[in-house]
Amino acid sequence: AKSDSPSSAAAAPAKPRVALVMKSLANEFFGTMAEGAKKHAAAHAADFDLIVNGIKNETDLAEQVSLVEQMIAMRVQAIVIAPADSKALVPVLKRALTAGIVVVNIDNRLDAAALKEAGIAIPFVGPDNRAGAAAVGRALAKKLQKGDPVAIIEGIPTADNGRQRRLGFEDAIKEAGLNLVTTQSGQWEMEKANGVASSMLNAHPNLKAIFCGNDNMALGAVAAIKAAGREGKVLVAGFDNISAIKPLLASGAVVATADQHADQLAVFGIDAAREMLRTKKTADRATPVDLIGR
Amino acid sequence: MTASRLQVRGLTKAFGANTVLRGLDLDLAVGEIHALIGGNGAGKSTFSKILAGLLPRDGGEISLDAAGYAPRDRRAAQAAGVVMVLQELSVLPTLNVGENLFLHALPTRGAGIIDRTRLASQARAALDRVGLSGLDPETPAATLGVGHQQLVEIAAGLAQECRVLILDEPTAALTRAEIETLFGLLRSLRARGTSILYISHRLDEISELADRVSVLRDGQLIATLPARETSRDQLITLMAGEAGEKAKATQSAGKIGPVLLQVRDLQAGPAVRGVSLAVHAGEIVGLGGLVGAGRTELLRAIFGVDRATGGEVRFGPGLVPVAPGSPRAALAAGFAFVPEDRKQHGLFSPLSVQWNASCARWPQRRRWLGWLDRVAEAAEAGELLSRLQVRFSNLGQAVAELSGGNQQKVVIGRWLRREIRVWLLDEPTRGVDVSARRAIYALLRERAASGAGVLVASSDYDELAALCDRIVVLSQGRVAGEFTPATLNPAAFLAAAFHGFSGTATSRS
Amino acid sequence: MLRSRGLSEFLFLALLLAALVGLFGLLSDHFWSLGTLQTVTNRIPSLALAALGLTFVLVAGGIDLSVGSVSAVAGAVFGWCVADRGMPVAVAAGAALGAALVCGVINGALVNALRMPSFIVTLGLLEGARGFAYLVTNSQTKYLGERLALLQATPVGGLSVAFLLAVALTATAHFVLTRTVLGRHLVAVGTNEEAARLIGVSPTRVRAVVFGISGLLAGLAGLCHVARLGAADPNAGSGLELSAIAAAVIGGTSLMGGRGSMLATFIGVLIIATLEAGLAHLGVSEPMKRVVTGVVIVGAVAAESIRARIAARRARQGGL
Amino acid sequence: MLRSRGLSEFLFLALLLAALVGLFGLLSDHFWSLGTLQTVTNRIPSLALAALGLTFVLVAGGIDLSVGSVSAVAGAVFGWCVADRGMPVAVAAGAALGAALVCGVINGALVNALRMPSFIVTLGLLEGARGFAYLVTNSQTKYLGERLALLQATPVGGLSVAFLLAVALTATAHFVLTRTVLGRHLVAVGTNEEAARLIGVSPTRVRAVVFGISGLLAGLAGLCHVARLGAADPNAGSGLELSAIAAAVIGGTSLMGGRGSMLATFIGVLIIATLEAGLAHLGVSEPMKRVVTGVVIVGAVAAESIRARIAARRARQGGL
Numbered sequence A: 001a002k003s004d005s006p007s008s009a010a011a012a013p014a015k016p017r018v019a020l021v022m023k024s025l026a027n028e029f030f031g032t033m034a035e036g037a038k039k040h041a042a043a044h045a046a047d048f049d050l051i052v053n054g055i056k057n058e059t060d061l062a063e064q065v066s067l068v069e070q071m072i073a074m075r076v077q078a079i080v081i082a083p084a085d086s087k088a089l090v091p092v093l094k095r096a097l098t099a100g101i102v103v104v105n106i107d108n109r110l111d112a113a114a115l116k117e118a119g120i121a122i123p124f125v126g127p128d129n130r131a132g133a134a135a136v137g138r139a140l141a142k143k144l145q146k147g148d149p150v151a152i153i154e155g156i157p158t159a160d161n162g163r164q165r166r167l168g169f170e171d172a173i174k175e176a177g178l179n180l181v182t183t184q185s186g187q188w189e190m191e192k193a194n195g196v197a198s199s200m201l202n203a204h205p206n207l208k209a210i211f212c213g214n215d216n217m218a219l220g221a222v223a224a225i226k227a228a229g230r231e232g233k234v235l236v237a238g239f240d241n242i243s244a245i246k247p248l249l250a251s252g253a254v255v256a257t258a259d260q261h262a263d264q265l266a267v268f269g270i271d272a273a274r275e276m277l278r279t280k281k282t283a284d285r286a287t288p289v290d291l292i293g294r
Numbered sequence B: 001m002t003a004s005r006l007q008v009r010g011l012t013k014a015f016g017a018n019t020v021l022r023g024l025d026l027d028l029a030v031g032e033i034h035a036l037i038g039g040n041g042a043g044k045s046t047f048s049k050i051l052a053g054l055l056p057r058d059g060g061e062i063s064l065d066a067a068g069y070a071p072r073d074r075r076a077a078q079a080a081g082v083v084m085v086l087q088e089l090s091v092l093p094t095l096n097v098g099e100n101l102f103l104h105a106l107p108t109r110g111a112g113i114i115d116r117t118r119l120a121s122q123a124r125a126a127l128d129r130v131g132l133s134g135l136d137p138e139t140p141a142a143t144l145g146v147g148h149q150q151l152v153e154i155a156a157g158l159a160q161e162c163r164v165l166i167l168d169e170p171t172a173a174l175t176r177a178e179i180e181t182l183f184g185l186l187r188s189l190r191a192r193g194t195s196i197l198y199i200s201h202r203l204d205e206i207s208e209l210a211d212r213v214s215v216l217r218d219g220q221l222i223a224t225l226p227a228r229e230t231s232r233d234q235l236i237t238l239m240a241g242e243a244g245e246k247a248k249a250t251q252s253a254g255k256i257g258p259v260l261l262q263v264r265d266l267q268a269g270p271a272v273r274g275v276s277l278a279v280h281a282g283e284i285v286g287l288g289g290l291v292g293a294g295r296t297e298l299l300r301a302i303f304g305v306d307r308a309t310g311g312e313v314r315f316g317p318g319l320v321p322v323a324p325g326s327p328r329a330a331l332a333a334g335f336a337f338v339p340e341d342r343k344q345h346g347l348f349s350p351l352s353v354q355w356n357a358s359c360a361r362w363p364q365r366r367r368w369l370g371w372l373d374r375v376a377e378a379a380e381a382g383e384l385l386s387r388l389q390v391r392f393s394n395l396g397q398a399v400a401e402l403s404g405g406n407q408q409k410v411v412i413g414r415w416l417r418r419e420i421r422v423w424l425l426d427e428p429t430r431g432v433d434v435s436a437r438r439a440i441y442a443l444l445r446e447r448a449a450s451g452a453g454v455l456v457a458s459s460d461y462d463e464l465a466a467l468c469d470r471i472v473v474l475s476q477g478r479v480a481g482e483f484t485p486a487t488l489n490p491a492a493f494l495a496a497a498f499h500g501f502s503g504t505a506t507s508r509s
Numbered sequence C, D: 001m002l003r004s005r006g007l008s009e010f011l012f013l014a015l016l017l018a019a020l021v022g023l024f025g026l027l028s029d030h031f032w033s034l035g036t037l038q039t040v041t042n043r044i045p046s047l048a049l050a051a052l053g054l055t056f057v058l059v060a061g062g063i064d065l066s067v068g069s070v071s072a073v074a075g076a077v078f079g080w081c082v083a084d085r086g087m088p089v090a091v092a093a094g095a096a097l098g099a100a101l102v103c104g105v106i107n108g109a110l111v112n113a114l115r116m117p118s119f120i121v122t123l124g125l126l127e128g129a130r131g132f133a134y135l136v137t138n139s140q141t142k143y144l145g146e147r148l149a150l151l152q153a154t155p156v157g158g159l160s161v162a163f164l165l166a167v168a169l170t171a172t173a174h175f176v177l178t179r180t181v182l183g184r185h186l187v188a189v190g191t192n193e194e195a196a197r198l199i200g201v202s203p204t205r206v207r208a209v210v211f212g213i214s215g216l217l218a219g220l221a222g223l224c225h226v227a228r229l230g231a232a233d234p235n236a237g238s239g240l241e242l243s244a245i246a247a248a249v250i251g252g253t254s255l256m257g258g259r260g261s262m263l264a265t266f267i268g269v270l271i272i273a274t275l276e277a278g279l280a281h282l283g284v285s286e287p288m289k290r291v292v293t294g295v296v297i298v299g300a301v302a303a304e305s306i307r308a309r310i311a312a313r314r315a316r317q318g319g320l
């Protein structure tokens, strides 16, 4: 397979093939991302082919590595990847680069140290999760008093975007002088977050707000608050702006969320990859994150 | 014995290449007890399972009271009035006795809700009939010994209204007292016009109980004869297809050596309450007693299957103590144990005949790094099985497909090629036909003659009398008497067996 | 030990539960509170319903790994009917339960028709039904709000309708298992299928019924879940099967079939729900949560098995 | 069917595999390529090793749900030793395998000492060992780069050392199961534990051995995983147990014990790996992937069970 030099790959079909490797497509956020990418590909059907793949379980790194290997085997010209882990994907992406494939990192930023150790550079095209979370956090903090007890429900702690969002929330909490009483993982899942939130509410009867790493977990937290009969007394913030969160934003049960333009995220990445195929230039690019909420 | 109840013509049945029934004819009259005998694998169980709707036939005609009879399943057979008590036990340990008795037709109060009062009274009545009036229907079946299980199964069969009752070796695990009750019951059923097909290997039962006897050989009817006018030897000849040698006592001519197995004040569970006995080299000791006397539990405790709660077991010339609760230790000391319930404790049912016959010899077959000498294994298994006259189609056949008696031979046979010093056998000839039974007796004799000790529990009085040099009778988990062939007689034996029940004697089953 | 489970066993399980509650109360503030009680009782219905269905299957000698995915199917169908099609709630609930029942029936039919082990059939449905749930919802969480609020209403003492339903169904299931013909037939088939067949019990029918029940109860679990979260999430109930198995086994149900109690399963559910709530209450880190959960599952079953053996020994020494 | 498995069964499984490969080749470009072969063979080692260990346990009548978590423990320990402590790779690998072995020994000891069903014991370790893996790595993936590159080297025809190791161990396991006394003991205990005890086989020892083997092989699987990812991820191998069970069962191993073949398990692994690679190649949507996976698992086992029944019937009619 190593016989593929970039030139021979580029020479073969006229239309480049771009592979989009996602996390769980069963997650609405990534589903939207993939949909946006597919629409984009359909609109530019003459310019490139798109192959979309996702993994079953957000934590199944081996499967994502296999997907990348599979794409290398298919001799695609470019891989746009939302890595499920910021370190574990580095070696296989290095192999992709060696095989002459253009690689663009979206959504979850690859670990800088790991990239350095591997001796490669991969451009990151995506939102600044930390800044986005900090903005959401500030929007929520505005409704609170200094010293109010608050909690964070984070995503999977091993994922970089989960960590960035937590750090962003923490920034906002520090700025506003709030009192962070507990941080627990909801594993990105609604139900887990619901259980964790319920117990947080019991353990901290004065809790004023819960910052959630994504909207699914925010939905779970809202249900827990309702069940505890503390609607309006405990505020919630989310991230991602999925469709199911809209009624809650409208009703005020969720104060704020961040829109990373999920439908455009992959598109940015794909366009960056196509540009790189033409220009061979490598550069990070920040995509917009909008604060949604009143 | 006038009207015909059941007519079987040209019945055929094959399992794969193995043709079991080859055009069987049989007539069963209204109100008769008809015995069915034949060697192991002759096809008795297969035949009766077809009658009871448990197996489909391949060909032939059956008519019941002059109407065609072809039951699809057991329910259909029961609806037509044909009920069978199976050879293999199928009591369900997780249900209680009453539920076991009426599982097929639990009385309800509508909507599928069990009427427990009615169930209890029905169960009590059914148990009374087989002489188990002491047994509470709510007793979990898991606590029953094999003998009691068999009685419960018989009770379940008898509890149903029927025109034809089939009993497949019902007395294999019963002793004299229970057998008497059963026979009384069967006679009264006969008087009411029920036709009974009675399968047994105990030929003396047949002359005592049956009106007519049919002999099966290789899936064909050889003869139907009046039971009382036919001698035992005649029957054996017909079954074997050749002149059978006279059955006679085979007690040892050899000399009795030093003590090989010494059991002192052994206690285990509720059933064994302090048993002391000794077995000498060259001696065959029998263990007699009523159902539930504790023989099985005693043998299991000696072999270490169950951990003894008191007392000790010593072995060999030096009378070394055997580690309790470890069959491995017992095996290492040269013990072998043939369990009573072959299906549960003896056989690896889905595995091959060869596997089952050779599994006791793995330690000898072990080569470098645990490598197994499979060629030697196959050769030895083949030779062994033919010597025991086991009927099977090939060495790869699943042992579950053998007839009950042939399975038993496999379970015993696996030990024959090992240096066994002390044999512990629990009902070793259960379901085994006369000629094979003789072969097993001869084998045990030969082992004893070459210096082994044998301890054999049996519910068959004649077996104990014919085989043993000494008979120890247990009652309620204690030794209640000891006999030599010279001092043995049925009355004294029974008195000893009931000894532990003094006073309330017969009321508790 | 093999008799219908004695009082002592229930007492023991209740003691375990009490120990957990006591421990958490000592380790943290506010654990002994109405709020915690509500949290725990809110968590219970879906797990309890799934565990009851699974107990039926286990007693009959099978296993059902698909309960989590099937509960997601029910939620997904409900969400689709209500949010996308605007159907009335009752109709949607009917459709959801129907879909779950169909899943159960498929399980039973495959096990019966192909004589395959239920482990593998239901493993297949664990994947397949989950995929179906994604398809139905287009992999999107459907917001439903108060549409199933009925189940979350708290008519008595802060206990929700869903919780009361779970309690009522536990009692019913217990009655069915111990006092009806069906229940005894389940036990018989689970203990020894061949013997049961010879006696005239149809294992095929029994299996069809238990998998149907399991599917239906999993569907109900899915609806409770939707009611609780106010949203239909196609990812819901992943891992539910393992929690449900753990609950049943903590309650003494045998994985070999033939032995199990609905009441004990329910206590098993209480233990697991309390454990989860307590660990979250303490704010224990994710790794420690896993470790403690593992230790408690094994510990509970181990303690019960030791208790049973001691009891058996004592009974033996005391004579019959 | 009850004899040692005939050639026809292997042929049938191989046919299934060939059908899958053919189908994927027809449905998409570039599937029949060296690259795909490498992708598939790269995916195989960890699954194969875990499935072999599990087959040992299954044949002996138990089950091991902890293989995925144990593989993560091995990876985590390796990562910690190398990345945090700077130990040499060989020492770290030894420590990792040691930790995995300890997990297996704990499984065996608990099952033996407490006479608990292995399902629940290993379910406990599924949680507990995972938690331990998180603790060791502090819930962070450890980047290792080329440290275990040896396993990924491709000495012959593009096949990696890890793959060759898996093939060699499959052959060894096959011989152990079919040609050694230990193998006989496993089958005996898995078929009828009580009867095995009476012929002098110690079920306790057999169980200790199989769980030890399973732990060790799961550890090796974890190392292969680390080698492939170039990173130690405490989430590694979640769900591995279900894939491994599916592989074993597709290969005809009975979940009731006593019956199984290592070669057939390996073909089962090939089928699963091909299926995953093929679906990814086609870019099938996530929901459809789930549905297809479910259908293939059930379908493969069903097809085999139907084949076996037809073969049995034919053998019966045609005579032997």
Ligand SMILES: Nc1ncnc2c1ncn2[C@@H]1O[C@H](COP(=O)(O)OP(=O)(O)OP(=O)(O)O)[C@@H](O)[C@H]1O
Pocket (backbone or CB within 6 Å): B015, B018, B020, B038, B039, B040, B041, B042, B043, B044, B045, B046, B047, B087, B391, B392, B400, B401, B402, B403, B404, B405, B406, B431, B433
């Ligand atoms: N399910 C089966 N599959 C294959 N062969 C069978 C099956 N059941 C019985 N056989 C064979 O049929 C023959 C007759 O068996 P059957 O059980 O009817 O004998 P039997 O006369 O009852 O013997 P016994 O006195 O030992 O009980 C035997 O050779 C046995 O191996």
Ligand SMILES: Nc1ncnc2c1ncn2[C@@H]1O[C@H](COP(=O)(O)OP(=O)(O)OP(=O)(O)O)[C@@H](O)[C@H]1O
Pocket (backbone or CB within 6 Å): B142, B143, B144, B145, B146, B147, B148, B173, B270, B271, B289, B290, B291, B292, B293, B294, B295, B296, B297, B298, B340, B459
């Ligand atoms: N696990 C058990 N729990 C309680 N009681 C038992 C158990 N096993 C056997 N028993 C009882 O112990 C007594 C002795 O049984 P055992 O099987 O040793 O008698 P036996 O003389 O061999 O008679 P059988 O013909 O029934 O085998 C019986 O009353 C039996 O019901």
Ligand SMILES: [Mg+2]
Pocket (backbone or CB within 6 Å): B044, B045, B046, B087, B168, B403, B404, B405
């Ligand atoms: Mg018979």
Ligand SMILES: [Mg+2]
Pocket (backbone or CB within 6 Å): B145, B146, B147, B295, B296, B297, B340, B426
């Ligand atoms: Mg006995």
